[in-house]
Amino acid sequence: MxxxxxxxxxxxxxxxxxxxxxxxxxxxxxxxTGPRNGASVVAKAWTDPAFKAWLLSDGTEAIHSMGFKGYQGEHMRVVENTDNVHNVIVCTLCSCYPWPVLGLPPAWYKGSAYRARVVREPRAVLAEFGLDVPERKEIRVWDSTAEIRYMVLPQRPAGTDGMSLEQLATIVTRDSMIGTSLIATIV
Structure with missing residues (x-):
């Protein structure tokens, strides 16, 4: 600082x-800008199947349709966490990051330890964040570059069916859209 x-x-x-x-x-x-923008995108994808399909096939245009544009948001790809796959993003070269939907990158995202280790040993790095991904689940690491930025579409937690878009957006975290955390199940 x-x-x-x-x-x-x-x-x-x-x-x-x-x-x-x-x-x-x-x-x-x-x-x-910031995580609340990305959280709005996630909430819409959770509640609108057509938007979700568009988001996963053309993240840039779907995100831009919500008004979230700008530097480092020109070329976006959204990857979905599922029961079988957990995604995590990194930029191994520097700190390419989707600012319009996630805001400023956290210090650890820019750190050389995260950038190098998450590619080699993602399960161990995620465990250090408090996220234990079961061995049966595949982990995919996506490397953001100057040409493309990634965002994770977290799984919608159980117990959220009656929630509004605004309520859903409040439970989405920046780290869940990077892939270093999950969204807590609502009981």
Whole structure:
């Protein structure tokens, strides 16, 4: 955090950016993008079979149809968790990440340990996140690049049939859309 602050101050001192411009960027990522956008996409997919089919076949257009566009959201692919497959995303080269639907990436996503290990030993890395994926379930690791970003469509938990879109969106987490956690079953 100190490094970020130092860079901000240096850029302002050199006249490369104004404090107001920085505030607008932060505000954009706090209010107009972020995990709540992705959660809305997930909730719609859980309740609208036609939208879900579209989302899985053309994630970019389906997500854009909900108004979620922008830098690092130009080319999206959505992969679905099922009873037999668990998906997790990573960017092994840097930190390519679908900002319009997941907001700013968490620090661990950008860390070299996660980027290297989740590809080699995904089950062990997920266990460190508290997610024990049964041996019978296949784990697929998707590597985001400058050309394509991935988002996980988590499984809809049992006990959510009577919930509205808004209620469903509140139970979806950023980490469940990365694939490093599950959504708790509602009882």
């Amino acid at each position: 100190l490094r970020v602050r130092a860079l901000e101050e240096l850029m302002i001192a050199k006249g490369l950016v104004t404090p107001e411009a920085l505030d607008r960027v932060v505000d954009y990522y706090e209010r107009e």
